[in-house]
Amino acid sequence: MKLFKEAGGNCLATYIPWLIHEPTEGHFKFGGKTGTHDVEGFLETAAEEGLYVIARPGPYQYSELLYDGLPRWLCENYPELHAHNIKGKMIRQSSISYLHPLFLEKVERWFAAICPLLSRWTVSKGGPLAFTQFDNEMGGIHIWFGSLDYNAKTLGLSDPMGRFPKFLENRYREISRLNKLYETTFADFASVLPPVPLPTSRLAEIRRMKDFFNFYQSMLAEYANILCSLMQQYGIDTPFVHNSAGPSMNAWFKPMVDSIRYPFILGSDHYYTLGQEWGQNNPTPQHATQIFTSMEMLRVMGMPPTVFELPGGSLSDWPPITPHDAKACYLMNIAFGMKASNFYIFTGGPNIPGTGTTSDIYDYGAAIGPRGEIRPLYKIQKDLGLFLKKNSWLVEAEHETGVRVGLDFDMPIAENYGWEARGELAITPADSWRFIHRGILSTAFCASLSPTFVDLSKESWMEDLGTPLIVVTSAVMARPIQEQLVRFLKNGGRLLLLPVMPTHDENLEPCTVLSDHLNGVITVRNHSQFTRVTVAGVANVYMNGEVFFLENLPSDAKIVGIDEISGRTLAAQWKPKDGGEVLIMGFRWLHAKREHELMLISLVKNLGFKAKVICSNPNIWVTLRTTGKQSALFLMNLLSAPMETRVKCRPAWSKKMIDTKNHKLEPMSVKVILLSENHKLRYGL
């Protein structure tokens, strides 16, 4: 704790594993001389050190404990609690069905034991306990082992008052409506079976899978509310927190965020290596677009973007988490708007004998080793902690926006429910979600466009009519979002729409509200093997991806992009009669070329984009974060080669571009430049 404080830390997180505190059913073990069970002793010490605490009493812990931190007796003696796959088979012994009533009963008994102890130490009583986490990386315990949960008892199948039947009833009201969309003949909601999760392109099947996924999301939200309610009942009066398992799961918790009845922060866990099979083994640009998206999703959900598990080591020694890479990772997270973070883990230590799945020592390559040894990573964490402490204004700073990218929370979940083929649709939401990361955002960062996200389902972003809005579409766009975009245009907004015109609504029923407003323009896929594209005066922008041609353009539309081989139009811009300006482009790409940058810059300039940052080296990604008359410019070299660049920027408080001159960046490094009104530059880290 002393080392943590010295490193600038102010809030510890600690698991309180159910596994060790209720080793035998109904017999609780707290306190004691060894310290391993002495929760209150830990809180007392934290209080003495002046540190806040996040308590993580579960039910789940994970953290490489046997049974993922659940008591063995629970997993072994109550098989009815196991989560099931669609075939009714157990997923895995320690993967439990969250809302099974018997499980919630056991959880209540556990909370009834632990929460009163914790409640004596909350901030409201002058104690250190600032936040309480419910569960851990919810949903992971199911999906990582192959399936969502189909436990029939939990779902309430066949029961008119059961969870799944009621969910469907709330959504469809009449069974005939469901049958029409599902192309089925169910007699009533209680008879509806969950869909078999198989890759498909049949709309009727996709509707069922999407509904089941939404239902699963609603179960996570319900579970969260129950856990909070139980903890409050047993005395916890802190705000609650939960950690999404990572960027790709943040959207799972949107219904939870929208429905939770308790003070709550949703954060995310941001690992870059836990082994060779992990997506990225380094904080690379591909990782960066994930982290950026994660942070922005949390922000537009109204959360202070918080990383509850920032890699403070890794389960693996190899590929290695080096202090050098970790530093780049931490600064990248700050560059993208992280407001708070916890290292997983700050210090290693012994596992309580017989509880670890990996080893008796839980090392994790943490900054502080299991025998208290201080490792090189500690210096990195300390430098960072002291820098953040010194520049506490950074927590207020916000990303300076050059362009906005529309976020549709239906998009990120599409890849989770088995929608793999397009069938009759032009392009799936999962395709477009990938395009956002590997096309739009990668190009935007190489082009220094300063992108940020807006939640298309909300109204607030509509106020800003000056900053262009990029909306990445798929064949599917909810009717309310289509209507919202029409309103945005009518208000005078400037919109870049790509790569297709939506043709279906949130129920996958035909819906062309947006197209109807835009002269009935449609997008038609190019099937030729050979394509050569010029857009906005930039030739040869096609190298990969996909082209769609525009039809039904209004006569006053300006042609912005064509396929040189067929001569057909793929991009056009015009001002609809009742307001605003729209640029539609039928092109989807993976960022690969300088031409992609030039193209996107031209397109957004056509819509009034004004540069916040000008960076001479496209391999250096930049963000500019400002509050009041202070700014921080983050220059990110997320590659393995050294780089040089010249960077200019215009913070909101500055009337002119500030030239920060030339910079050398080591491989995998982030440079922070602090700016204030007198234009003096200071180097942060």
Add this chain to the structure above:
Amino acid sequence: MKLFKEAGGNCLATYIPWLIHEPTEGHFKFGGKTGTHDVEGFLETAAEEGLYVIARPGPYQYSELLYDGLPRWLCENYPELHAHNIKGKMIRQSSISYLHPLFLEKVERWFAAICPLLSRWTVSKGGPLAFTQFDNEMGGIHIWFGSLDYNAKTLGLSDPMGRFPKFLENRYREISRLNKLYETTFADFASVLPPVPLPTSRLAEIRRMKDFFNFYQSMLAEYANILCSLMQQYGIDTPFVHNSAGPSMNAWFKPMVDSIRYPFILGSDHYYTLGQEWGQNNPTPQHATQIFTSMEMLRVMGMPPTVFELPGGSLSDWPPITPHDAKACYLMNIAFGMKASNFYIFTGGPNIPGTGTTSDIYDYGAAIGPRGEIRPLYKIQKDLGLFLKKNSWLVEAEHETGVRVGLDFDMPIAENYGWEARGELAITPADSWRFIHRGILSTAFCASLSPTFVDLSKESWMEDLGTPLIVVTSAVMARPIQEQLVRFLKNGGRLLLLPVMPTHDENLEPCTVLSDHLNGVITVRNHSQFTRVTVAGVANVYMNGEVFFLENLPSDAKIVGIDEISGRTLAAQWKPKDGGEVLIMGFRWLHAKREHELMLISLVKNLGFKAKVICSNPNIWVTLRTTGKQSALFLMNLLSAPMETRVKCRPAWSKKMIDTKNHKLEPMSVKVILLSENHKLRYGL
């Protein structure tokens, strides 16, 4: 050419695209003032500059040309030539069925035009033409677009003398034997249909798919022989070369190498980035194990490992090929035994109008830009070229072997024919091929074990009884290889066998020759969710992968590894009565832990391993290459963080370990240390 020579180059490769030389069928275009069609002028200039040339007259070129370099009239006017998928549909307009008689007729006419021109310039006539390449990255044009080729005419389906029926007849002799293995009732070989390529675990289906893949390999070999024959017929008297499209395709050409009747070098293309979707965007350790395996596969096929396309840029600007990373890549290839290389591409230039798929300028980020501009990459290539010229002894140097890894050429192709599930088998060859890369080799390089490959189907490696042999098995091992390993043991060899005992032969029929020799030992999969493993005194080696328990061990076997939870044996060592020593371990892992290194070192030490290299930092991978009394030590930092290490080595010519002291390595860099008998160290690059 002058710049290439100055950079140490001695041999140019050039495409000669059919597309541009026979623009209209039967009308050939050579020479001319623009230079674009003047093949002989090019050769003359090369001769004047004293450079050798590799001619690449196709038929295919790829290289981002329209129709992949084939004439448009060929692809458009002769639909019968198209390669077909299993449903009889064209794969893609420019994907041709190699052995279609009409295609070979058109190819002959093209070769009859171009080869006589080339033949005037071969080395035997005092000219520069040293090698002629047939086709380009054979097979890619089919598989990358979704399918092997099932063109019925080419396959000769229904024809008793057809290619596919004859192939099957040669393999099975009696249709009844085929029917028994396929579980079918075909009347004769002519009636046998190619299998539908679907993922399966049914042995009968896998046999069919494996046969079809082997047949496809035989077509590649036949195509190669025909192309060489035609070129010789029209005057080419150089050796021939061909470039495998990359490490994962080298094994496709084993039958070609075994059956080709002409002087021939098979090489491979070694890209690390052509876009975001590419496997590795950097020369990382994961890329390195691929490159190492590729080089070793070529070597054990009897080839001087040659990289016909070493990245001299990339199709993409992003992720970038930086000179810094390229240097690490080039040196890594040399560290792993590259004997010759060609940059793809050395210089950009204009495409002949109307022939490029991407752009009128073919830039590729090459060292020499399309307008002759010299880019930073050139300096890297020049430094390398001059270093290699100065140290030409390196071409004779061979990797100093600490342990040998057995290579079964049936293993790398298993992932190519749809074998995805195990079914009744313990583990598939595709699983084991992955284990070789991400388990054995990664651990071996982190542990400085100096691994090399041997071809298990050959005899030569059997002479060395001192160096331990690691054989990564799957459930399937050809009977001759099982017999060979028994002989190796009887001769006194030392064998580490993992992770399972083979149960089936090359026809997927039961075969336990190896197990029978080893007391009938069998391996049984562990199904417990929790496993804790100690091997060779190293605790906690299990973190991922899979454990198999050993049964039927001889009474004198020494238990080397156990699962602490079940108490069951997973590794044991003994000396079979009739000779040799065997250590069997039922454990497969992805390299992740220091413990994995300690375990593997202990195991091979048990079998007589003697260290060639001792490197204090496991993140630095090392090879030691020696000829006579000279050696080069390659220290590879393939990570994005700077590293330090101390390295000792014992080349064959040295009686004692040489301490090369401490070294600092920049991120993504390879340091070359030259050693000779007087123990003086020199730094190479």
